[in-house]
Amino acid sequence: MPGYVTVAHIVAARDAHGIELLGPVGLDTCHESYEGEHFTQSAFTIDWEAKKAVCTQGKISASWSGQRKSSGTPVSRVHFTAQDCAACPVRDKCTKAANGKWGRSLILLPQDQQTALEDRRREQLTDQWQQRYNIRAGVEGAISQAVRHTRIRRTRCTGLPKTRLGRRTTPAGLRISQRSPERPGSLARIR
Structure with a gap:
C-alpha cells in the first residue's frame, strides 16, 4: 500500500x-x-x-x-x-x-x-514518475524489513555508550547478512 x-x-x-x-x-x-x-x-x-x-x-x-x-x-x-x-x-x-x-x-x-x-495527480500516472517512486518504495521496504528483523527502534542495552555501539553495528550486521548465501536477496538471520 x-x-x-x-x-x-x-x-x-x-x-x-x-x-x-x-x-x-x-x-x-x-x-x-x-x-x-x-x-x-x-x-x-x-x-x-x-x-x-x-x-x-x-x-x-x-x-x-x-x-x-x-x-x-x-x-x-x-x-x-x-x-x-x-x-x-x-x-x-x-x-x-x-x-x-x-x-x-x-x-x-x-x-x-x-x-x-x-x-501531482497527472504526474503520478506517467512511467517516469512510477520508476522514480519504485526506488523510494524499494528503500522503504528495505528499511521496514531491517526494522522488523533487528527491532532497531528499541534498544536492548542500557546506557548511552552501549546504545551508540548497537546503533553503529546493526547496519553493518544487516549489510553482511544481505550478502549471506543462505537467502540471497533477503536478510539472513543474524547469529
Whole structure:
C-alpha cells in the first residue's frame, strides 16, 4: 500500500526548503454511489482571480465562499445553481444533488495547493514518475524489513555508550547478512 503524502507537505517542502517530496496523492474521486464514468473536479475549469468555476457544459458557478475544514485547512466551496444542474444533459455523470438551492458543489484547496495536487495527480500516472517512486518504495521496504528483523527502534542495552555501539553495528550486521548465501536477496538471520 502506498504511503500517501499531503499536498500541504508537498508545497511546504518545495517552497520552504526547495525539496521535491516524492509520494503519491489520493486520486481525483467522486461520490462512491456513482457507477461508470463520472465528472471529477479535474473536469471543471477554475478561474482563481474571478473566483468562478466552469463545468463541462459551460455553466458558470453561482457561489464561491471561503471556509475551513475541521482540521483548520482553508478551502473554497464552489456551488452551481440547482436550475443549471437540473436541466443538464449530463447530470447523471456529475451530481446527485436533487431539489434545493444548489446543484453540484466543489471544495477547492488554496490555489497553490490545488494546482500542486492536480499536477501531482497527472504526474503520478506517467512511467517516469512510477520508476522514480519504485526506488523510494524499494528503500522503504528495505528499511521496514531491517526494522522488523533487528527491532532497531528499541534498544536492548542500557546506557548511552552501549546504545551508540548497537546503533553503529546493526547496519553493518544487516549489510553482511544481505550478502549471506543462505537467502540471497533477503536478510539472513543474524547469529
